[in-house]
Amino acid sequence: MKKYIFLFLLFASCLFNNQVIGQQTMGQDTSSFKPRLQFSIITCAAGEDIYTIWGHTAVRVVDSINQTDIVFNYGTFNFNEPNFIAKFIKGDLLYFVSVNNYSDFLNEYQYYKRNIYEQVLKLSDTEKIKWYTALQVNMMGNNRFYLYNFISNNCTTRVKDGLFKNSNFQPTALPIASYRSEVVSAPYKQGQPWIGLGIDLLLGAYSDQKPSDFQVAFLPFLLHEQIARTGRLVIKENILTYASETPTSNNSPFYILIILLIAYVFCSKWNSLMTQRFAKVLDVLLLISFTVGGSLMVYMSMISKHTACYQNYNLMWMHPLYFMALFFYFIPSKTIGQIGLVFLASIIGLVLTSYWLPQHFSKEVWMLIAIAALLNYRLVEKGRINALFKK
Secondary structure, three states, X not given: OHHXXXXXXXXXXXXXXXXXXXXXXXXXXXXXXXXXXXXXXXXXXXXXXXXXXXXXXXXXXXXXXXXXEEEEEEEEOOXXXXXXHHHHHHOOOEEEEEEEEHHHHHXXXXXXXXXXXXXXXXXXXXXXXXXXXXXXXXXXHHHHEEEOEOOOEOHHHHHHHHHHHHOOOOOOOOOOOOHHHHHHHHHHHOOOHHHHHHHHHHOOHHHHOOOOOOOOOOOHHHHHHHHHHHOOOEEEEEEEOOOOOOOOXXXXXHHHHHHXXXXXXXXXXXXXXXXXXXXXXXXXXXXXXXXXXXXXXXXXXXXXXXXXXXXXXXXXXXXXXXHHHHHHOOOOOOHHHHHHHHHXXXXXXHXXXXXXXXXXXXXXHHHHHHHHHHHHHHHHHHHHHHHHHHO
C-alpha cells in the first residue's frame, strides 16, 4: 500500500510542476528558445588595388543566442601561393571561404576607406538555419576551396548561390548589356582606364553574352541592386561611409590613341630623317607589343580556364605571329612585305565582318586596330622598297 501511495504522490507532483511551468511560459516570447539568427549581405565599395576594382561581397551572420557576429568571406586567396600569377592567369588559382569577426572586418575597410552597404535580410527561421548550416559545412576541410572564375565563380556568385539555394528569393532582371560591359566599365570608373582597355582586349566573344536573370548578379553591386529590387527581402539597409565616392573624369585612352595614330601617319608620310626614324621606332615597339600581347591573348583564349576570354576575335589583328615580321624587319627582303600583306588582309576581313561577329569592339579597340592596319601597310611598303633595291 505504501508503494502505491508513493507512486500516486510522485505522479501528482510531476503534473503540478508541468502546470506551473506552463503558466510561467505563457506570455513569454517562445522564439527565445530558438536560435535567433540575423543574415545580412555586405557589399563593399571598390578599392585602389586591381583585384578590388569591382568591390566585394560577403555574408554577415549575427547569432544573438551565442553572442557571435561573424562575416563569411569567399574572396580570400593566398598571395604566397607558389606560381601565384601563373595560376591566376591560367584559372587554376584556388580561392577559399574564411571567417572574420565583424569588428575586424569593419576595421580593415575603414583603414582602406572603402564604404560598406549592409542589407539586412528578411528570412524565415527555417531559411536562416538552413543557410547557416550550409555555411558551416562549407567551412569544413576542402569544402572551403573553389576554383575562381571572374564571371561565374567568385565572391559574389558564391553568396548569390547560397541565397538562392537556401531561401525563396527569386532573381529579377537588371538592365545590363553583357558581362563585358560591367567588367570593363569598373576600371574606367575607378580612374584606371588602361587596365580597363587591357581587360577589354583579353575578353572574348563569350563575355558578350547577355546573362540570364540568375547569372546577372555576378558582381557585388549587381547583386546589391538585384536584392534591393525585390522590395520584400530587405528589412533595412545600413551604410557605413568611410570615403566620398565621386565619379571620376572621363580619362579614356581613346584620345591618346588618336594622337598616336595621327603622329604615326604624319611620321610615315613626312620625308625627313627625324620623322622616318621615329616611325621606325614605332614600328619596332608595335611589333614587340603586338607579339607579347597576342601571345597572352592566345593563352587566355585557348589554354586558360577563364571562359570569359574564349573565342577572342582580336586575334585577327593582334597575335604572336608578329615575331616573324619583327625578325624580317631588319633583313632587306621582300618577305616582310608578304607578311604584312597577309596580316593586313586579316585586319580588312575583321573590319568587313565585324557587324556579324558575336564580339563587341570598343572605340579604343578600333583605334588600336587602325594603328595595326597602318603598321602592316608600312610593312607592305617596306617589302616593296626592298624588292626595288634588289633589282
